[in-house]
């Protein structure tokens with residue numbers, strides 16, 4: 001059996017909700033063989049980030065070498081890359097001719113900063129220009145476009161600034177923190193604009209939504225799917241994953257990576273599915 005392959009380069013979350021753990025769950029759910037290079041070991045859970053330890057450049061380089069010299073990924077994504085030196089190291093790997101999805105992770109939902117100011121500068125000048133897709137949330141888009149975003153026309157202005165000044169192929173400004181619905185906006189370098197909307201679920205359990213959304217896009221690009229179709233699948237996946245979140249932990253809990261696979265083709269609810277499962 002030939003499987004498509006995808007790589008994530010990011011930080012960890014021992015509680016399994018965000019970072020590399022969310023990425024690998026997303027790849028697996030989309031039937032893609034997942035690989036992972038760890039940049040930083042983060043002690044975090046649903047209540048916040050409690051400790052961060054960056055791996056040495058030597059360790060990151062050796063991990064990258066061992067992946068790329070053996071199993072070539074068909075798409076790659078980056079998440080938490082905390083330091084400019086790490087970005088410098090990663091640059092030649094993500095500039096290979098495969099789709100590159102960049103989640104410009106800066107701050108966790110808990111409010112904890114995950115990358116340094118210098119790293120943000122490097123992200124803008126070096127990594128974003130070579131990205132196929134970037135997926136900023138509202139705060140990240142504000143930093144990248146150097147403006148505040150309060151309404152739909154601000155989203156268009158910010159996206160155009162990011163496309164023109166920083167040069168990715170596609171920018172998706174995610175709507176988890178803007179507006180009454182969860183509307184995501186994709187703008188392409190050649191002037192196309194598309195939106196995807198789902199209800200905004202009234203829940204605190206959205207830990208790792210950005211990681212999951214960008215990882216599903218990466219998995220679909222690894223299969224050779226068109227970018228817009230990949231975003232559509234990621235949007236349906238994340239909406240169901242949030243709607244059927246397992247309400248774990250004492251704070252902002254993780255999403256449900258089984259929901260899309262179980263529910264996207266049928267009318268059943270998650271409760272009915274679980275009942276059927278218990279009877280088996």
Ligand SMILES: Nc1ncnc2c1ncn2[C@@H]1O[C@H](COP(=O)(O)OP(=O)(O)O)[C@@H](O)[C@H]1O
Pocket residue numbers: 109136137138174175176177182183184198199200201202203206208209210211213235238239242
């Ligand atoms: N409460 C919610 N209900 C439905 N979709 C949501 C909700 N919160 C976030 N999303 C979706 O999850 C994805 C991640 O968005 P966002 O929360 O803005 O990013 P981040 O996790 O990076 O802050 C987007 O597709 C967004 O529309």
Ligand SMILES: Cc1ncc(COP(=O)(O)OP(=O)(O)O)c(N)n1
Pocket residue numbers: 010011012013018019020042044079080105107108109110114206207208209210211212
């Ligand atoms: C190691 C690590 N990487 C990224 C994040 C941020 O995750 P994200 O999906 O943007 O959403 P929240 O977890 O902030 O809700 C993280 N927490 N840890």
